[in-house]
Structure formats: structure tokens, C-alpha cells
Amino acid sequence: MKVSDILRVKGGTLFTVAPDEPLSSALNVMSQHDIGSLVVMEAGELVGMLTFREVIQAVVNNGGALGTTRVRGVMDDAPLTCTPATELDEVRRMMLGRHARYMPVLSEKTLMGVVSFYDVAKAVVDSQDFENRMLKAYIRDWPVESRDELPSSNPN
Numbered sequence: 001m002k003v004s005d006i007l008r009v010k011g012g013t014l015f016t017v018a019p020d021e022p023l024s025s026a027l028n029v030m031s032q033h034d035i036g037s038l039v040v041m042e043a044g045e046l047v048g049m050l051t052f053r054e055v056i057q058a059v060v061n062n063g064g065a066l067g068t069t070r071v072r073g074v075m076d077d078a079p080l081t082c083t084p085a086t087e088l089d090e091v092r093r094m095m096l097g098r099h100a101r102y103m104p105v106l107s108e109k110t111l112m113g114v115v116s117f118y119d120v121a122k123a124v125v126d127s128q129d130f131e132n133r134m135l136k137a138y139i140r141d142w143p144v145e146s147r148d149e150l151p152s153s154n155p156n
Contacts, residue, residue: 004084019072048075
């Protein structure tokens with residue numbers, strides 16, 4: 001399974017923020033849309049990622065207040081990225097290795113979407129459920145004569 005499979009199911013809604021926006025504005029967008037991350041874009045290019053992890057760290061570092069903090073001051077300016085052709089197993093390894101919960105998907109320099117660790121886990125579970133149903137259907141429909149031909153565990 002590839003990242004493009006997740007994006008096809010997930011849809012194309014993207015939420016972005018400019019790096020010079022106030023952090024409070026970014027938080028309003030995240031809250032309104034019930035999302036955990038924003039892609040930071042400048043001049044049409046990905047320049048960072050803002051997640052609740054960076055926001056919490058910024059609030060703690062600022063004594064519990066946002067103040068005049070800008071997105072640029074707290075964003076991850078070197079986020080992990082992948083392409084639509086990246087295999088899901090590779091995405092899982094990358095996300096686990098960096099403890100990343102969100103990963104922008106780029107086709108060359110064009111932002112195609114964002115996959116979350118939840119999206120990856122859901123795709124894996126859905127794939128395993130489908131495989132389990134297929135295996136159970138195969139076993140249930142096993143021809144009777146083939147069952148009789150299976151070797152016995154008792155040789156006598």
C-alpha cells in the first residue's frame with residue numbers, strides 16, 4: 001500500500017498557515033477544524049510544520065502564554081516528508097523513528113496532503129481486516145474433497 005492510497009480515501013482538504021502569522025491565529029484554525037497540525041507554507045513552498053507538540057512547547061517556554069509568538073518561531077522547519085509513491089511500511093518506519101505524528105506529502109515541491117499516524121494505522125488495520133475476511137471466506141469455501149485429502153496428524 002502506498003501513501004497515494006491513503007490520500008485517495010482521505011480527500012484533499014489541506015490547512016496551511018504562513019510563517020509570519022501569529023501563533024494564536026494558527027491555534028484558532030486548528031481548533032475550528034479539530035486538527036492537530038498545519039503545514040507552514042511561504043511563497044507556495046513548504047517551509048515547516050506546526051503541530052500541537054510545538055504549540056505546547058512554545059506555551060510552556062513562554063510561561064503559559066502565547067504573547068506575540070509567530071508561527072516561524074515555533075514550527076518544525078525540517079519536517080519529515082514523503083511522496084505519494086512512498087510505501088506505507090516506510091512511512092511507519094520514518095514516523096516511528098522521529099516520533100512524528102504528521103507527515104506532509106509532496107510531489108516534487110507541490111503539497112499533495114498530510115498523512116497522520118492515525119491515517120497510517122487505520123490503513124494498516126483496514127488492510128488486515130480485508131485480508132482476514134478473504135482468508136476466512138477462502139477457508140469456508142474450501143472444497144469438501146480437498147478437506148478429505150489433507151494429511152492426517154495420526155499416521156495409523
